[in-house]
Amino acid sequence: MIKKSILITGISLILVAAACKTTALPMNTEKENTTAQKKIVVYQVFTRLFGNKNTNNKPWGTIEENGVGKFNDFTEKALNEIKDLGVSYIWYTGVPHHALVRDYTAIGISNDDPDVVKGRAGSPYAVKDYYNVNPDLAVNPAQRLDEFEALIARTHKAGLKLIIDIVPNHIARKYEGKNNPKGVKDFGADDDKTVEYAKDNNFYYIPNSHFEVPDTAAPLNGEVNRLSDGKFTEVPAKWTGNGSRMAKPDKNDWYETVKVNYGIRPDGSKDFQELPADYDTKSVEAHFEFWKDKDVPDSWKKFKDIALFWTAKGVDGFRYDMAEMVPYEFWSYMNSAIKMQNADAFLLAEVYNPNEYRNYIRLGKMDYLYDKVETYDKLKDVIQGRSLPDGLSDIQRGMKDIEHHMLQFLDNHDEQRLASAEFAGTPEKGKPLMVVSTTISSAPTMIYFGQELGEAGNENGGFGTHSRTSIFDYVGVPSHQRWMNNGKFDGGQLTDSEKSLRDFYKRLLNFSTSSSALMGEFQEIQTVNRQSTLGFDPGIYAFTRWSDTQKLIVVTNFSWLTTSKFELKIPADVITKWNLKDGEYTITDQLYNKSVIQLEVSNGEGRVQVEIGPLESFIYQL
Known part of the structure; x- marks a missing residue:
């Protein structure tokens, strides 16, 4: 794809029209009838931040100084407001009990060593006990699991489903399963620690070694803590989460x-039976049957049991962290088992290698993968003036067979906030990206709490840094706190611009979940208009979506300076597919219902007179 910038008044920026995408059914034997489904919207919340009313935001602040949100903060009112935004699923991020620096010894939890904890609140991806939840999130930490189960019930009562994280690739350096069900042994309990690798070992070892703490900045910003001594006892040392085989990992490693060992030998070969070649076309039932009589590594069994434990409690699905670091045969084994317990389970994987997408979907039986390195990255390049949007068409053509499985997002806990100076720069500049991200395919759309309010992530929590809302610290999220309005969840403290932005998201997301066209066909009309339409500036992007009952034309202007006027061409092949005769047809914008114009069809081709302002988008319905 060619990347191109246009220089205007000395500033490199793109005046670009919104991206277009091809919607097609996945090439699986169990083909979805997407036109009979509704588009899904996922609302990701960082659970410990959602209900926090404290606005101090002191770097490295304690709970007492900076506050923390609780499960109980997700009240019936809060959940109903999230539902009314157009949301289908809530992803409660950071629920499993992970390592953190706080004393819970009174309820039988050991203290974690700050030398191997990132931040004070800890990383949610260093899970310490998979059979319980983060004690910080409970009003009564001793009853934390009961409080989470009550949240599951409230979520379902609000008409929402929920997912939580599972992190199969790695666990906390000090994992302690204090709540294991009967018969479940802890990770590493039966490992042979004298060898680097054995099939049923849960970990990889560095024989005859002692773990050494990496040369990092002082834990807790140098605060005195009896465990902060630059030492952590681990004999022999284990491989680090990102695969480092050093007894003393680097400070940038996931130290x-x-x-976790999944039966992949240190040389990369597989120590388990692989799936037959034709299993990319077989059902989850066939995958489940295949593994029934197979000898699989012990770690496979442990994580399957964890997933089924939470499924039985009413969790509706999972987001899998760094799924591509675990073999897709394991995912076939675990996901098929989950689907046997809940056929509608929502299984979302963090995968960044496009060459592996189809393996994880077809062989690993994932429902959805992040569309990060292609659509997300392209949209970021567009709004930052590094690229024209035309290449989005190439991306969507390339993923036509799997587009329904590629979850669209612009904001999450790992990425820079959409409205941050490091990404779009303003909430308004994020709006055309959001229209395209939401309407370009039949795949689910995801937003991160506060995105709908223009949260810019300006706070420096301590370990966490500016532009990303910290996942390591106790902090408040300012725009979200204004919407929360001291627990009223009525937007009572929002600015006018924040109210307007949330209204935009609410309109867009609710339209998307009711639209049959967005689950139907796609065709770009960018190429013909770029080639022959006067006034079709580089900042414009246009495409069509349709079903048997709904026809849409999406036009977006990525330019933040230019209003464009042009006669949009609808090619003859689209007109034929829509079964339109020559004549005039009224089309109405579905975002605000304020723009009513005419589609004129003559000699089998369509024409629409369009005037579109900076950062404006239209979703025209025939």
Whole structure:
């Protein structure tokens, strides 16, 4: 794809029209009838931040100084407001009990060593006990699991479903399963620690070694803590979560975690039976049957049991952290088992290698993968003036067979906030990206709490840094706190611009979940208009979506300076597919219902007179 910038008044920026995408059914034997489904919207919340009313935001602040949100903050009112935004699923991020620096010894939890914890609140991806939840999130930490189960019930009562994280690739350096069900042994309990690798070992070892803490900045910003001594006892040392085989990992390694062994030998070969070649077309039932009589590594069994434990409690699905670091045969084994317990389970994976997408979907039986390195990255390049949007068409053509499985997002806990100076720069500049991200395919759309309010992530929590809302610290989220309005969840403290932005998101998301066209066909009309339409500026992007009952034309202007006027062409092949005769047809914008114009069809081709302002988008319905 060619990347191109246009220089205007000395500033490199793109005046670009919104991206277009091809919607097609996945090439699986169990083909979805997407036109009979509704588009899904996922609302990700960082659970400990959602209900926090404290606005101090002191770097490295304690709970007493900076506050923390609780499960109980997700009240019936809060959940109903999230539902009314157009949301289908809530992803409660940071629920499993992970390592953190706080004393809970009174309820039988050991203290974690700050030398192997990132931040004070800890990384949610260094899980310490998979059979319980983060004690910080409970009003009564001793009853924390009961409080989470009550949240599951409230979520379902509000008409929402929920997912939580599972992190199979790595666990906390100090994992302690204090709540294991009967018969479940802890990770590493039966490992042979004298060898680097054995099939049923849960970890990889560095024989005859002692773990050494990496040369990092002082834990807790140098605060005195009896465990902060630059030492952590681990003999022999284990491989680190990101695969480092050093007894003393680098400060940039995932040193707070250890890597889990899935039967991949140190040379990369597989120590388990692989799936037959034709299993990319077989059902989850066939995958489940395949593994029934197979000898699989012990770690496979442990994580399957964890997933089924939470499924039985009413969790509706999972987001899998760094799924591509675990073999897709394991995912076939675990996901098929989950689907046997809940056929509608929502299984979302963090995968960044496009060459592996189809393996994880077809062989690993994932429902959805992040569309990060292609659509997300392209949209970021567009709004930052590094690229024209035309290449989005190439991306969507390339993923046509799997587009329904590629979850669209612009904001999450790992990425820079959409409205931050490091990404779009303003909430308004994020709006055309959001229209395209939401309407370009039949895949689910995800937003991160506060995105709908223009949260810019300006706070420096301590370990966490500016532009990303910290996942390591106790902090408040300012725009979200204004919407929360001291627990009223009525937007009572929002600015006018924040109210307007939330209204935009609410309109867009609710339209998307009711639209049959967005689950139907796609065709770009960018190429013909770029080639022959006067006034079709580089900042414009246009495409069509349709079903048997709904026809849409999406036009977006990525330019933040230019209003464009042009006669949009609708090619003859689209007109034919829509079964339109020559004549005039009224089309109405579905975002605000304020723009009513005419589609004129003559000699089998369509024409629409469009005037579109900076950062404006239209979703025209025939």
